[in-house]
Amino acid sequence: DSGxxxxxxxxxxxxxxxxxxxxxxxxxxxxxxWYQQSLDQGLQFLIQYYNGEERAKGNILExxxxxxxxxxxxxxxxxxxxxxxxxxxxxxxxxxxxxxDGYTFGSGTRLTVV
Amino acid sequence: xxxxxxxxxxxxxxxxxLVLLRCNYSSSVPPYLFWYVQYPxxxxxxxxxxxxxxxxxxxxxxxxAEFKKSETSFHLTKPSAHMSDAAEYFCAVSDRGFGNEKLxxxxxxxxxxxx
Numbered sequence: 124d125s126g127x128x129x130x131x132x133x134x135x136x137x138x139x140x141x142x143x144x145x146x147x148x149x150x151x152x153x154x155x156x157w158y159q160q161s162l163d164q165g166l167q168f169l170i171q172y173y174n175g176e177e178r179a180k181g182n183i184l185e186x187x188x189x190x191x192x193x194x195x196x197x198x199x200x201x202x203x204x205x206x207x208x209x210x211x212x213x214x215x216x217x218x219x220x221x222x223x224d225g226y227t228f229g230s231g232t233r234l235t236v237v
Numbered sequence: 238x239x240x241x242x243x244x245x246x247x248x249x250x251x252x253x254x255l256v257l258l259r260c261n262y263s264s265s266v267p268p269y270l271f272w273y274v275q276y277p278x279x280x281x282x283x284x285x286x287x288x289x290x291x292x293x294x295x296x297x298x299x300x301x302a303e304f305k306k307s308e309t310s311f312h313l314t315k316p317s318a319h320m321s322d323a324a325e326y327f328c329a330v331s332d333r334g335f336g337n338e339k340l341x342x343x344x345x346x347x348x349x350x351x352x
Contacts, residue, residue: 225286
């Protein structure tokens with residue numbers, strides 16, 4: 124157990140729907156990062172939050188949004204889902220705002236859009 | 238932006254043989270470098286990291302990596318492969334510059350161990 128908790132582990136939904144993925148960071152970590160892993164794109168950075176504030180944005184689609192709450196857990200919202208959104212979505216956390224110490228990853232949410 | 242290149246998307250070695258996974262980074266300023274391992278149906282686990290102390294970095298499970306500035310490389314090695322090492326390995330880089338510290342991952346190398 125890495126200390127980063129992601130729910131749900133698996134999600135199957137239809138095209139056009141909206142889903143919410145949840146992440147609780149490791150105790151003491153203030154930064155949360157979201158990554159998308161697919162066979163054709165590899166690991167793609169989506170977005171980072173640090174202590175409730177958006178810190179960095181990567182290749183995140185406009186249909187996707189995220190937030191970090193006062194208790195530091197984070198949610199990734201995916202809407203108007205398309206078949207191509209099927210992927211593993213990872214959350215990671217770190218103590219500080221930089222990546223210099225590496226991240227701790229959760230076990231991921233596998234999203235299947237049918 | 239920082240990037241890393243992993244040479245070889247698939248590597249096969251015999252059990253007991255040397256493991257060598259290659260990673261090259263693109264930067265004129267030495268960045269922070271990492272190796273992660275991903276076992277099937279699991280998240281990524283940090284193997285080791287380079288943050289400008291010793292150039293030879295030791296990690297978990299007898300893995301180590303050597304930072305070579307002249308070659309802009311950070312190759313991962315293990316003297317003797319074990320069946321349990323079969324997994325996907327990712328090299329990652331983080332810029333030292335303020336405001337651009339996110340980890341950028343390579344495309345991964347799938348390691349297969351031949352009995």
